Amino acid sequence: xxxxxxxxxxxxxxxxxxxxxxQYVGVVKDLLVDPESTTHSSGHPxxxxxxxxxxxxxxxxxxxxxxxxxxxxxxxxxxDQLIELSTDQxxxxxxxxxxxxxxxxxxxxxxxxxxxxxxxxxxxxxxTFAVAVDIGMEGLLRRIGIAKPMKFAxxxxxxxxxxxxxxxxxxxxxxxxxxxxxxxxxxxKLQTLHPSxxxxxxxxxxxxxxxxxxxxxxxxxxxxxMEELExxxxxxxxxSLSIEKAADxxxxxxxxxxxxxxxxxxxxxxELLLNEMEKDTSQEVRELLVYPDHTVGSxxxxxxLSFNQNMTIEEVLIxxxxxxxxxxxLYNLFVIDENEILLATFSIRDVVISSPxxxxxxxxxxxxxxxxxxxxxxxxxxxxSKYNLLAIPVVDKxxxxxxxxxxxxxxxxxxxxxxxxx
Numbered sequence: 001x002x003x004x005x006x007x008x009x010x011x012x013x014x015x016x017x018x019x020x021x022x023q024y025v026g027v028v029k030d031l032l033v034d035p036e037s038t039t040h041s042s043g044h045p046x047x048x049x050x051x052x053x054x055x056x057x058x059x060x061x062x063x064x065x066x067x068x069x070x071x072x073x074x075x076x077x078x079x080d081q082l083i084e085l086s087t088d089q090x091x092x093x094x095x096x097x098x099x100x101x102x103x104x105x106x107x108x109x110x111x112x113x114x115x116x117x118x119x120x121x122x123x124x125x126x127x128t129f130a131v132a133v134d135i136g137m138e139g140l141l142r143r144i145g146i147a148k149p150m151k152f153a154x155x156x157x158x159x160x161x162x163x164x165x166x167x168x169x170x171x172x173x174x175x176x177x178x179x180x181x182x183x184x185x186x187x188x189k190l191q192t193l194h195p196s197x198x199x200x201x202x203x204x205x206x207x208x209x210x211x212x213x214x215x216x217x218x219x220x221x222x223x224x225x226m227e228e229l230e231x232x233x234x235x236x237x238x239x240s241l242s243i244e245k246a247a248d249x250x251x252x253x254x255x256x257x258x259x260x261x262x263x264x265x266x267x268x269x270x271e272l273l274l275n276e277m278e279k280d281t282s283q284e285v286r287e288l289l290v291y292p293d294h295t296v297g298s299x300x301x302x303x304x305l306s307f308n309q310n311m312t313i314e315e316v317l318i319x320x321x322x323x324x325x326x327x328x329x330l331y332n333l334f335v336i337d338e339n340e341i342l343l344a345t346f347s348i349r350d351v352v353i354s355s356p357x358x359x360x361x362x363x364x365x366x367x368x369x370x371x372x373x374x375x376x377x378x379x380x381x382x383x384x385s386k387y388n389l390l391a392i393p394v395v396d397k398x399x400x401x402x403x404x405x406x407x408x409x410x411x412x413x414x415x416x417x418x419x420x421x422x
């Protein structure tokens with residue numbers, strides 16, 4: 001008998017367990033790992049539990065007294081002593097069979113969902129770790145017991161069975177099938193992904209899992225991801241969240257984005273969210289919801305930066321540092337009078353190259369190209385192209401500044417229409 005240092009989950013599950021006296025203990029049904037374990041420098045989770053079934057009854061034991069051996073070429077499981085796990089240990093662990101095997105996980109480096117065919121484990125000194133997941137064909141063939149004959153068949157043609165592993169530290173497990181299994185609720189690895197990548201993953205998850213993953217994000221992160229989701233997923237997520245949580249996320253988003261989302265919700269739900277949101281944000285959104293879908297007002301952003309023409313560059317910079325605006329808001333800076341009438345525009349470049357004591361009226365460009373809030377959207381693309389603009393101010397019939405249309409929003413609207421017309 002030889003102690004095995006590396007083995008696969010599929011080789012252990014279903015194996016009979018014997019004690020030191022070769023007495024039958026039961027059948028292995030699952031291995032439990034601690035997803036938060038840090039006892040190994042690599043960060044691989046420690047296997048600290050094993051689920052054994054005997055006479056239709058399952059019991060969880062500490063894995064510390066179990067060891068894996070190879071007897072006559074076959075994997076065998078033995079135990080020196082049976083020590084039951086506490087309820088807290090059972091509930092805080094991750095079940096490799098139930099929560100990982102055959103389930104979808106996130107390949108962090110590939111930024112996509114993959115299906116797990118097997119799990120590779122390794123024993124080092126007195127601990128056993130989950131080191132990688134097998135998502136390749138070899139793992140699948142190993143599961144159904146034909147990996148060896150298939151390898152031989154492939155070797156005749158001087159080829160090999162594709163094997164593909166992902167290191168455990170490069171994956172994030174997601175499982176919502178059993179609420180008694182407490183996973184790493186922070187999903188810390190997912191936090192490293194770009195919001196658009198995370199949105200793609202959430203859209204590929206089932207409805208229950210997508211809502212669970214989204215609910216673990218902090219409000220700032222959740223808002224960024226929400227902007228990248230398709231409308232159908234946005235609606236589903238908002239319906240799954242509490243009114244309080246949903247409103248907190250929407251408060252962190254641009255008003256025009258929120259208006260688009262609420263427009264797709266049932267009126268009653270939308271009204272509840274508007275009442276729960278911060279007053280200023282809610283008012284901005286309500287003003288945008290007034291505009292019909294085919295008008296400029298329905299896609300404009302009300303987050304704009306406007307200044308008095310007598311302000312100096314130094315005063316502008318102070319205000320910018322205080323407000324810390326989003327990048328898109330800096331596409332164009334606007335000049336208005338005391339009645340909020342649009343007078344001119346100036347750019348962030350103008351600010352950067354001008355002396356601190358220069359006034360806005362010395363660098364501003366009067367009579368800017370602009371749009372009317374009730375103007376038809378299909379007229380915007382031509383204007384953007386003609387004047388090569390990143391953002392265009394939007395005014396009402398009295399020339400009061402209402403917001404601006406960003407080129408990104410124009411493109412998104414055109415893409416959305418193209419999809420709808422297919």
